[in-house]
Amino acid sequence: MGSSVVIISSIVVLIVVLLFVGAPLKPMRWLMQGSVKLVIGVLFLFFFNVFGASLGLHLPINGYTAVITGFLGIPGLVSLAALHLFVFV
Numbered sequence: 001m002g003s004s005v006v007i008i009s010s011i012v013v014l015i016v017v018l019l020f021v022g023a024p025l026k027p028m029r030w031l032m033q034g035s036v037k038l039v040i041g042v043l044f045l046f047f048f049n050v051f052g053a054s055l056g057l058h059l060p061i062n063g064y065t066a067v068i069t070g071f072l073g074i075p076g077l078v079s080l081a082a083l084h085l086f087v088f089v
Contacts, residue, residue, distance in 0.1 A: 041070025044077050052081075059084060 045061045052058060059065055059080055068076045 037070035038066055039070070041066040041068070041076075044069045044074070048077060048081070057081060057084070 042061060045059055045065055049058055049061070059077075065080055068080060070076075072079070
């Protein structure tokens with residue numbers, strides 16, 4: 001019972017310190033940039049699927065493809081399409 005009180009009180013102290021000092025800005029900025037890139041990757045994949053449907057191309061929108069497309073951009077999207085055409089079909 002004594003160790004749970006120490007753990008809970010240390011968590012409360014950490015929360016209070018973060019409230020007064022503030023969360024570090026650099027990790028939060030990094031997290032936000034990653035989230036924006038992930039959303040951009042999903043949008044690239046969505047528009048690729050909309051325009052690629054007329055050509056019979058479809059890339060699944062999941063976490064892996066969104067991360068690859070979001071962080072690599074158009075070259076990542078092209079490489080995923082090439083993998084889909086030449087390797088997986």
